[in-house]
Amino acid sequence: MPKVLVSDKLSKTAVQIFKDNGVEVDYLPDLGKDKDKLLEVIGQYDGLAIRSATKVTEKIIAAANNLKVIGRAGIGVDNVDIPAATKKGIIVMNTPFGNSITTAEHAISLMLSLARQIPEADASTRASKWEKNRFMGVEVTSKVLGIIGAGNIGSIVADRAQGLRMKVIAFDPFLSPERALDLGIEKVELDDLLARADFITLHTPLTEQTKNILSREALAKVKDGVRIINCARGGLIDEAALYDALKAGKVAGAALDVFVEEPAVNNPLFELPNVICTPHLGASTTEAQENVALQVAEQISAYLMTGEITNALNFPSISAEEAPRLTPYVKLAETLGSFAGQLTDSDIKGIRIEYEGTVAGLNVRPLTAAALTGVMKPQLQDVNMVSAPQIAKDRGIPVEVITREQQGAYESYIRLTVVTDKQERGVAGTVFANGKPRIIQVKGINMEAELTPSMLYVTNEDRPGHIGRLGTLLGQLGVNIANFNLGRVEEGGDAIALVSIDGKLADDQLATIGKLEGVKQARALRF
Numbered sequence: 343m344p345k346v347l348v349s350d351k352l353s354k355t356a357v358q359i360f361k362d363n364g365v366e367v368d369y370l371p372d373l374g375k376d377k378d379k380l381l382e383v384i385g386q387y388d389g390l391a392i393r394s395a396t397k398v399t400e401k402i403i404a405a406a407n408n409l410k411v412i413g414r415a416g417i418g419v420d421n422v423d424i425p426a427a428t429k430k431g432i433i434v435m436n437t438p439f440g441n442s443i444t445t446a447e448h449a450i451s452l453m454l455s456l457a458r459q460i461p462e463a464d465a466s467t468r469a470s471k472w473e474k475n476r477f478m479g480v481e482v483t484s485k486v487l488g489i490i491g492a493g494n495i496g497s498i499v500a501d502r503a504q505g506l507r508m509k510v511i512a513f514d515p516f517l518s519p520e521r522a523l524d525l526g527i528e529k530v531e532l533d534d535l536l537a538r539a540d541f542i543t544l545h546t547p548l549t550e551q552t553k554n555i556l557s558r559e560a561l562a563k564v565k566d567g568v569r570i571i572n573c574a575r576g577g578l579i580d581e582a583a584l585y586d587a588l589k590a591g592k593v594a595g596a597a598l599d600v601f602v603e604e605p606a607v608n609n610p611l612f613e614l615p616n617v618i619c620t621p622h623l624g625a626s627t628t629e630a631q632e633n634v635a636l637q638v639a640e641q642i643s644a645y646l647m648t649g650e651i652t653n654a655l656n657f658p659s660i661s662a663e664e665a666p667r668l669t670p671y672v673k674l675a676e677t678l679g680s681f682a683g684q685l686t687d688s689d690i691k692g693i694r695i696e697y698e699g700t701v702a703g704l705n706v707r708p709l710t711a712a713a714l715t716g717v718m719k720p721q722l723q724d725v726n727m728v729s730a731p732q733i734a735k736d737r738g739i740p741v742e743v744i745t746r747e748q749q750g751a752y753e754s755y756i757r758l759t760v761v762t763d764k765q766e767r768g769v770a771g772t773v774f775a776n777g778k779p780r781i782i783q784v785k786g787i788n789m790e791a792e793l794t795p796s797m798l799y800v801t802n803e804d805r806p807g808h809i810g811r812l813g814t815l816l817g818q819l820g821v822n823i824a825n826f827n828l829g830r831v832e833e834g835g836d837a838i839a840l841v842s843i844d845g846k847l848a849d850d851q852l853a854t855i856g857k858l859e860g861v862k863q864a865r866a867l868r869f
């Protein structure tokens with residue numbers, strides 16, 4: 343039974359869902375904050391469910407020897423080292439929609455709180471000061487709201503702001519003009535947004551491009567008296583520059599749910615009266631926490647129990663309907679890759695994968711990942727479908743994928759070609775009705791062979807007596823033949839024998855076969 347650790351404060355709904363799906367679960371919501379303890383125990387788990395408090399660093403991933411999936415009950419995954427997880431073959435998934443309404447509502451709440459100085463007015467009233475004249479606010483109706491990042495949350499904010507009769511403009515290089523039209527917002531450049539917005543709200547992930555998007559220079563360009571809301575990620579604003587702009591009155595107020603350092607303690611911004619702070623509460627409503635906990639537990643369970651992949655950030659999705667249809671082709675692709683990989687001794691210069699017939703109409707990305715896994719496994723034991731495409735990329739191996747939906751002699755087939763300095767070696771296969779992969783061609787030579795756990799691959803010249811000699815020699819070596827498959831280019835030309843044998847061939851047996859008259863090459867293959 344797979345075992346999952348919940349190391350952050352997720353709704354307990356998640357625990358029940360794991361149990362209902364036959365997954366063992368340890369619910370230790372404070373463990374994520376203790377990185378030494380996490381390091382100690384992570385090796386026991388197949389799955390890890392987190393929010394933002396657990397930092398899944400390269401060190402944690404290195405120790406996570408059984409981990410197959412990390413599920414983020416929420417959106418931002420900047421607390422997970424995704425490249426390290428990918429290299430170790432661990433799927434990283436999130437729940438991209440479960441808390442977006444809640445977070446958008448938090449942004450709107452903060453905007454209105456800023457406009458009317460509600461936290462300060464509340465504190466003053468409780469202190470029995472009744473400072474009616476001190477708290478003069480601003481209306482939001484007809485004001486310009488500048489949204490940086492009009493994705494899931496940004497577009498909900500736009501919708502709610504339009505309900506408040508605001509004019510919404512947005513800077514987002516990936517926002518299409520059609521989508522902007524749909525949302526009823528004006529797509530603008532960043533400088534334009536800075537110059538025009540009365541309120542600016544940030545809704546991008548933290549990336550190399552968005553880090554300090556509100557830099558000192560950007561803050562110098564804002565409209566005097568702008569109010570800024572950040573419910574996305576701390577590093578989007580240069581906090582020191584914001585401090586100066588608030589002090590100087592250039593920025594009239596800022597409402598921050600997220601900070602460069604979290605938990606935020608003794609942050610200089612706390613000293614300023616025109617700043618409202620919340621402790622990363624954007625996603626904290628009962629509804630959102632139920633949504634994300636339920637969703638992440640379902641997603642993690644589905645992956646561990648059936649191979650279904652949803653909302654993975656480092657692997658293409660595989661739906662519940664697709665998973666069973668893809669399974670035999672995943673096996674075929676990996677087998678073809680393994681066949682070619684075991685025969686490849688020199689540096690790989692390129693890999694070509696052709697899908698023809700029905701298979702070409704399926705989701706071929708997981709199949710390509712499986713083929714690459716097969717090719718690399720003989721050299722890298724730990725490679726899997728998640729890590730293989732990244733490893734190929736890191737090694738500069740170009741991977742070409744060709745799909746042709748029209749059917750040929752077979753309803754579906756896959757051909758994989760590995761290109762090295764010395765040669766191009768192609769191997770093709772199909773899946774028969776029993777779901778088992780079959781080899782149908784090796785190096786352009788047609789044959790039909792089922793792949794069994796232990797096989798002998800022999801290339802030779804097509805000469806009379808060869809089969810007899812090979813069979814006799816195998817008998818003398820005490821090797822039992824389970825199946826014998828043959829193919830040749832033409833009479834007297836290059837030929838191949840693919841022999842299923844019982845047990846494993848020893849090195850000296852293989853060397854003896856290699857010396858047999860007419861044999862060009864003899865290799866032992868394992869599947």
Ligand SMILES: NC(=O)C1=CN([C@@H]2O[C@H](COP(=O)(O)OP(=O)(O)OC[C@H]3O[C@@H](n4cnc5c(N)ncnc54)[C@H](O)[C@@H]3O)[C@@H](O)[C@H]2O)C=CC1
Nearest residue numbers: 417418491492493494495514516545546547573574624625
């Ligand atoms: N405070 C909290 O508790 C929560 C914070 N968040 C954070 O909110 C942020 C937004 O989340 P979603 O809307 O779900 O993400 P999303 O991926 O749907 O939208 C992000 C948008 O940012 C845009 N973008 C990317 N690079 C950009 C750039 N250089 N300049 C301008 N726009 C850029 C993208 O095109 C996309 O439209 C994330 O950082 C997420 O972690 C999400 C939930 C809760």
Ligand SMILES: O=C(O)C(=O)COP(=O)(O)O
Nearest residue numbers: 393394395416417418625
């Ligand atoms: O979903 C996100 O990106 C969030 O920032 C929410 O964080 P949390 O789960 O509340 O720690």
